[in-house]
Amino acid sequence: MKKYITCIFVSFFIIPIYGQEDLWDVIRENSNFQYSADRSEIQKALKIYQNNQYLVDRLSKNGQRYLYHMVDETLKRDMPVELALLPFVESQFDPYAQSPAGASGIWQFILSTAREQGLKRNWWYDGRRDIIASTNSALNYLDSMYKKTNDWMLAIASFNVGPARIQREVKKNKNLGKQTDFWSLKLPKETSKYLPRLLALLEVIKNPENYNVDFPFLPNRPYFRVIDIPSQVDLMQVANISGLSIEAVYELNPGFNQWATDPNGPFYLLLPIGIADRFEIKLNSMSEEELVKWDKYIVKKGDTLTSISKKYMISQALLKEINNLDDDLIFENEELTVPRGPEWLKDYLNKPDIYFVSKGDTLWSIAKKYGVQVSDLIVWNDLSTERFLQINQQINIYPKYFVPKKKKKVNLNDLTYPVKRGDTISKIAKKFGVTGDMIVQWNELKNPEVIYPGQVLDIKFSDLKVN
Structure with missing residues (x-):
């Protein structure tokens, strides 16, 4: 086990105190998977990590809130610690990640599997994004699969x-007298790459010096604590009481879809260890009426339940339930109870940060600076991936997890770039903030020195997410 001397903060990375364990070391010491890193499938997956300190730093940053919990849960259950790394492969530990197929959360549950695993989902809450609930379900599911196959x-x-x-x-191979291990099965293309991606990540964690990277220290201790709450809580109140930003509250509690927790549970919140005790004391001194803020709304001429529910970002059915309405009829000057939260959230959404492009900026570098995705920037600013950014161009940056609605979705897996006259691999790589080697690998270019106008190149941002 590595031992360390001092403790300071550098960016998001921590240099640990003497004697403190590194979470990466815990993974290394408890890893028991047997594999050959020389397999072609793993070698191909390893290429993205070679000399790619940026990617390793990004993985470490994304994992710092949640990885300890995953490792701790696998060890408590006597399950392989390697399973704790699956969210890196699935979502890069982004609880708001959503696939084109509708999978969501760090474990990327699709709706049907989520229902089978008992994950609750409604207007208020999506258990697929709940760190605690989704991890329990994922590990239960993996354990049940192991009991069926006896092969992790x-x-x-x-x-x-x-x-x-x-x-x-497996049955088909048995009948043919063939081996039934993973490498011997005929599987869909995505699945055949899935395990090699996990093993490639494991290989880099175990032998970082072989790939010219270094994993920043992550302390082997909990990042958050589970706080029981007595009833529904306004998440803005949580931010005010705890002293956290609203973004930080949602980052640890991404299962909650709206401005408040689900009135029917789950009745818990996750908060950073350092402030959890103080928050709990304040919470216990407050009445239920103080935990959720409601306002009175006077119905105006022309108002309908539909227009009011849209204004306050609440379902029409819930608005009727709150106000004990039997039908959709409302009258001018009638008083309705409405949630306070959505009006604040609406104002929050409509006030982006403004960034002016400087020399050398790329979509990737700006996304990295603000902790958002390239796809967010494209959607928020109606950008074309075929055009270069201009110096002093205005870029709107919205808070990471509150994306304005009614915007087209961009699938970064399918981004393509048509080569222009004068382009080189290095110029294109700089434009998108990737390396030339990545472009060569993605497009299987035999001679990277020879590209031509009109040639279409794939820019596979999904590979940067190890997904």
Whole structure:
């Protein structure tokens, strides 16, 4: 176990105090998966990590809030610690990640599997994004898959493609007298890459010096604590009481879809260890009426329940329930109870940070600076990936997790770039904030010195997310 001397903060990275364990070391020491890093599938997945300190730093930053919990849960259950790394592969530990197929959360549950696992989902709450609930469900699911296959690598593959497909392929190979390990099965392309991506990440964690990278220290201690709450709580109140920003509250409690927790539970919040005790004392001194803020709204001429529910970002059915309305009829000057939260949230959404492009900026560098995704910048600013940014161009930056609605979705997996006259691989790489080697690898270019106008190159940002 590594030992350290001092403790200071540098950016988000921590230089630890003497004797403190590094969470990466805990993973290294408890890792038992047997594999050959020389396999071509793993070697291909390893290429993105070679000399890519930026990617390793990004993984460490994204994992710092949640990774300890994953490691702790796997060890408590006597399950392979390698399973704690799956959210890196699934979502890069982004609880708001959503796939084109509708999978959501750090474990990327689709709706049908979430229902099977008992994850609650309604207007207020989505258990797929709840760090505690989704992790419990994911590990329960993986454990059940292991009991069916007696092979953790097949259990992991089942998590990606479903148990039925794995069992079918195993049975087929048995009947043919073939091996039934993961590497011997005929699986969908995505699944055949899934386990190698996990093993490639594990290999880099275990042997970072072989890839010219270094994993920043992550303390082997909890980042958050679970706080029981007595009833529904306005999340802006949580921010005010705790002293956290509203973004920080949502980052640890991404399961809550709205301005407040679900009135029917779960009745808990996650808060950083350092402020949890103080918050709990303040919380216990408050009445339920203080925990959720409601306002009175006087119905105006032309108002309808539909228009009011849209204004306050609340479902029409819930608005009727709160006000004991039997039908949709409302009258001018009638008084309605409405939530305070959405009006604040609406104002919050409509006030972006403004960034003016400087020399050398790329979409990737700006996204990194603000902790958002390139896709966010494209959507928020109606940008074309085929045009260079201009110096002093205004870029709107909204808070990371509150994306304005009614905007087209951008699938970064499918971004393409048509080569222009005068382009080189290095120029294109600089434009998108990636390396030339990545572009060569993504497009299987035999001679990177030769590209031509009109040639279409893939820019696979998903690979940067290890997904």
